[in-house]
Amino acid sequence: MKRITRISALTAGLVLTALPALAEGVKVGVMMTLSGSAAVLGEQGRDGFLLALEEMGGKLGGLESEVIVVDDELKPDVAVNRARELVESHKVDVVVGAMYSNVQMAITGPLTEAGVFVLSPNPGPSALAGAGCNPNFFAVSYQNDQPDEVVGAYVSGKAARTFLIAPNYQAGKDHLTGFKRTYTGEVADELYVPLDQMDYSAELAQIAAAAPDAVYAFMPGGLGVNFVRQYRQAGLETIPFYSTFTVDEVTLPAQKKDAVGFHSGGDWAPDLDTERNRAFVAAFEAKYDRVPASYAAHAYDAAYLLDSAIRAVGGNLADKDALRAALKAADFDSVRGEFSFGANHFPLQDFYVTRVAERADGKFQTQIVEKVLEKPVDAYAAECPMK
Template sequence: MKTFVKAAGVAAALGLMASTALAQGEKVRVGLMLTLSGPSAVLGQQARDGFNLAVKEMGGKLGGREVEVIVVDDELKPDVAVTKVKGLVERDKVDFVVGPIFSNVAGAIHKPVTDAGVFLLSPNAGPSVFAGKGCNPNFFAVSYQNDQNHEVAGKVAQNRGYKRVYLLTPNYQAGRDAMAGFKRHFKGEIVEESYVPLNNLDFQSELAKLAAAQPDAVFTFMPGGMGVNLVRQYRQAGLADKIPFLSAFTVDESTLPAQQDAAIGMLGGSNWAPNLDTPQNKAFVAAYEKEFNAVPGSYSMHAYDTAKLLDSAVKSVKDLSDKKAVREAIAKADFQSLRGDFKFGANGFPVQDFYLVKAAKRPDGKFQTEIVEKVFDDYADAYAKDCKPAS
């Protein structure tokens, strides 16, 4: 009997060791859900390229394990996104979903992903509804809370003594977050809050109203193709030399290749710029430009950071089915962010620095944003206090 018990114990131990080894050696499966078609496709393409660059530099692995990256296009359609993300979760059995770019898509896929016990890591969208009372232990924004880059513009407008500002943004969650962010620090008069349909490309009506109002400045959030057209039309209307242009995501590395000289000197709020002076950022920018012959933007930077974050988390856990351990490993954020300072708040959103940046033309003829000044240091979002983390 003693011999049998001893043999059974050895067998159980060997079985446990085999199980652990299997867990440690399992392939990591990541679903990238990004906008890869339509006027805003460049945003998703930058995120895809940034994530894949990081994985390539890590030898095609995350945490030392082989990784399979499944890329899907949400088409900027929430209903399409829900169908596709359910495929990632139920059919492909992904361990992590990385995405999306737009907040209306984030709102649609958040529940089906997190309810399935899968971790959703956003490399861009940071809706306010998920930062406060609606926070979820399976959701992490590796980028920012939507309001924050716009808060930079509001703070700068206030500091520069602007009394009257015209606001212009698309009519969806991130647009409303942009307005809230700007107004959090700007205490002057809002001449008008103008909302346009998402993916609107003709701004002649809005620019006519803006010119007639003669504000001290304009603040806008127009990502992707919307930003390209707005900046071109703003410059063509002769407004660029008359009314200061403050923005976020309107003039950045995703839009500058098309805007070019029309955008030079325009200001924006950001948590990063290609010329941020850290060794890891210099290496990233050089590698990205060599790989893709383009200047990286915040979309690619955040996605690169997301891959590095996942690498650190996977490396520190023995079994990806241990959700509590994985969650704690992600929350620890034990990686070197390209932006320097980075940690997660209790709501799964970053605490980080924010800057005023401006569009510039480099000596080599390429365009990029460059840091003008730091506006917020180790800045947490305004909603974190309302998040009650799961015990």
């Protein structure tokens, strides 16, 4: 299977091609997970970025663009090798990626040490938000803990005892930490499962035995599809189900009615009422015939952020300090409305609780229930030495 695809803005409609490298312009590596059960997340991110690029006529900040799409295969060692190839062979200026925190942690050091800017469309590891913050790293999404802090605050007072479950990797630990930071009730139990686990019969039996007032899960992608289906099949739907990235626009096409009524937390939903978001969702659905997920929304924003920064420096990519300052200024129209970066290059934005609903056209999406947190600063920002 081809793992690297070059896309040239010089071809009509951003057709996949193998043209020689552009003589002038900006080179962007888009590193996503595009194989295995997690590919659906990466496809959303890739398609969101390419949609924005198409809307801009294939240019970023007025410069012709070349995009090299890379599959990290959800393997940190593979991702590091492909990151080196993006730097050494393709000489990229920016990398938009990755999709998972373990890959993000693996690639950010090698890329930024080479002078490449990294824009994350999804993971926001705690290690990159605090003492390990990086001048060339920008999270265009959130800090991993934050969506969970939303749910923790929302569930407090609604459930005295909550059962927690997540996959055993950096993001899983970050997400449960975020929930516990704002949750005022008792943790009935806390389980971590392998990242590739698909059968949860043993864990569901533990949940039933614990008889909690609620369940909180971070189970992204294929993990969430199986977990939600099996949760219903086990007859546990009487226990309120809360999550992040377990019931979203990536998993809902497979979960369908099994997920209806389940809650989640995040910084965005397809029905978020901003003019830019309405236009983005309509354009994405028209082009790809599916409902966009946050992965697509963040990558779409990343493209417009990059466009604004390159435009602000007059296309002078060699002036790294000026480009960094322009990225931090975040002078673009986000689908999320008001958007800015804190000192650690993580966003200051609003967060919401959402609920899964079936639309009139038979498709499923998350819809905003209420805004819970207004532009919170993440819990690690004070440890970042950048000012």
